Amino acid sequence: MRLTPAQKRLLKEGTGAQRKSLQLLVALGEIAGAERLVRVTSAHVSGASYKLIGDAGLEFLEDFARDARVAVPTTVNPLGTDLRQWRELGVPEDFAAKQARIARAYETMGARPTYSCTPYLLGVRPRLGEHVAWSESNAVAFANSVLGARTNREGGPSALAAAIVGATPDFGLHRDEGRRPTVVFDVRAKVEGIGFSLLGLLAGKETGDGVPYFRGFAATEEDLKWLGAAVASSGSVGMFHLERVTPEWRRARTKGLRVVRVTQADLEEVRHHYTNGTEADLIGLGSPQLSTEELREIAALVDRTPPRIPVWVFASRAVRDACPDAVALLERHGGRVLADTCLEVTLLEHRFTTVATPSGKGAYYLPSLCRQKVILDDIERLLERYA
Secondary structure, eight states, X not given: OBOOHHHHHHHHHSOHHHHHHHHHHHHHHHHHTOOBEEEOSOEXXXXXXXXXXXXXXXXXXXXXXXXXXXXXXXXXXXXXSOTTTXXXXXXXXXXXXXXXXXXXXXXXXXXXXXXXXOGGGTTOOOOXXXXXXXXXXXXXXXXXXXXXXXXXXXXXXXXXXXXHHTEEEOOGGGSGGGGSOOEEEEEOSOOOTTHHHHHHHHHHHHHTTSOEEEESOOOOHHHHHHHHHHHHHHSOOOOOEETTTSTTGGGOOOTTOEEEEEOHHHHHHHHHHTOOOSSOSEEEEEEEEEOHHHHHHHHHHHHHSOOXXXXXXXXXXXXXXXXXXXXXXXXXXXXXXXXXXXXXXXXXXXXXXXXXXXXXXXXXXXXXXXXXEEEEOOHHHHHHHTO
């Protein structure tokens, strides 16, 4: 790889963390055939939940934080619990203490203490063509597809290394050729509500590590959030195009590509496939974390049709703080609004066995990460079912 003079100096004279980070990025770039590193304007790092990274991850972060400092604005993925509510949630004290140490390590490195899987809802919105280094699959899909920024699906270590160096290898979705569609989805169904999650789950499985091109429906930014989260869960997808909606669709060439036609029956089959539970003991919302508008909408729905089982809603701390009335309403009906954590990276298995959710991403990960059975359905139908 061709390094700049400044990068060569960093490799020789930088701190231990800087040298390790640059060595990692160079190794990844050489494996991928990248010729250089490209400067990034922000980083988003995964690997913050103690539940997922354990003692080994905690030890690495604390050791790394001794001389590691981020060079670009850096946000971090959700923690394994809400550190302000862990006692009420029944989280073991040792778990909470180690989770707090992980948060402190990231903050010592200069990361923003947001702990959200939706940095794009918190003012971190790179512009069209801007290079970033983001991990967290839904955030990557949103950045590439909806904003037109450029990032690969970074792993936690590579995103952290890019945050320290301020650059990442120039390959894959950073390049024009990596953003070309590989399969077309001709959607003949009415896509709304949970339909975006169902379509994403179907398309991710069909696409693998390619780039899907959708046509046949319109969508808001909020809809694309759910579509992207699901397609990036069931497949290794980092970007998609939606005809007449996403910023790079006009440049996409679809001639000669495989076409997959999607019907309403196909979407219903997906819902049944991911439903393996019979009776839920929790309704879980917020994978990805909810926006202020979504949180207020959910509170109104719960107030109209209060369920007999608890509703746990996940949002960023900023969103929770911005919606005190919605939080109070949900709590009055026995629910909780949890911040700094997310549905599938938090502790659920110590209290619940089956989660009902409208989230495609949640339905995909809850069985493996939380040992939960799943009921996948639209939120209105779930509230009516458990009223």
